[in-house]
Amino acid sequence: STQRPRPRVLLKAPTLAEMEEMNTSEEEESP
């Protein structure tokens, strides 16, 4: 019998704009 594959877990992703915002604030924090 064929085994039904386990459903995959959805990985939540920030939007491109949110990603950029996070990246900018990280750059600002680092000296």
Place this chain on the structure above:
Amino acid sequence: RQVTVQRKEKDFQGMLEYHKEDEAALIRNLVTDLKPQTLLGTVPCLPAYILYMCIRHADYTNDDLKVHSLLTSTINGIKKVLKKHNDDFEMTTFWLSNTCRLLHCLKQYSGDEGFMTQNTAKQNEHCLKNFDLTEYRQVLSDLSIQIYQQLIKIAEGLLQPMIVSAMLENESIQGLSGVKPTGYRKRSSSMADGDNAYCLEAVIRQMNSFHTVMCDQGLDPEIIQQVFKQLFYMISAVTLNNLLLRKDACSWSTGMQLRYNISQLEEWLRGRNLHQSGAVQTMEPLIQAAQLLQLKKKTQEDAEAICSLCTALSTQQIVKILNLYTPLNEFEERVTVAFIRTIQAQLQERNDPQQLLLDFKHMFPVLFPFNPSSLTMDSIHIPACLNLEFLNEV
């Protein structure tokens, strides 16, 4: 007796493992510091395949944080490199190609049956097991649109200074200069004789260069077609706008030269197998303007012919060209006011847009059709020049 146990070399399953602390080096060597020339002669879009194989291992070990971190760093790395090389056509093509390929991989190996129809059994073994990366696919799709827009901007910036000179001013048809209208300003506007004067061959050379780079970098053919549709629209719009503003360009001889130039561009599209791209259709208003310059403009029948031919030009544009039309010599008459009124009367039913000039900055929406790869992950090996020796094949 000595017994030799021969261990079978473990099969490479198309996954790449790395330690979390090597992620920064991975992004640096594979994304931010990578020069496209380094990978000449290797599989096109190799960085995308390597990144997918790394994602797959993190998925295999059920490490969601590693997947998040790698995808975020990759996307930020690509954005950084594009910002730094925002006038580099080759670099921008390289990352458009790789971003789209990574997006295709995330679909092809998502486990979603709709994307698996062309997969081999072996490729199906390489699907993600634990995570659904649909949201990251959306981010990569948005990023691809941004990169595409940057690519168009670079290409347009290179082509735009050539257009008026190459399409309207350069005389490649022999003997045509003798039939210029009286008072024609040779190489008028900003295009003085010298460095700024371009011929159509220069435009074609530039497009050849774009096409070669995009093909070499393995950009999807459907995207290459959309790039040229966009560029041909821009060439056509800039040319037509200039024609609509310049009395000296509205003549029979310019119409003749323009038709010849357009036919050269169409031939170029056919030669590069791009005639199905929709690029020719974007030139329709310009093609009709060139024909309008050459048609007779005297009788009722002439007016009817013009109205049935010029369907891609607005009434305002047709009337403007007729008003600007400059006779070649004393034997050719000006277009009469009565003739223009006849045309206006015939076209009054049309619901034409009011603006005279075309928006040459208009962008057609871009589409990235799914394009699965026939490559299998276990056939891809990492060249030493990438300095990724910390990646372990699993």
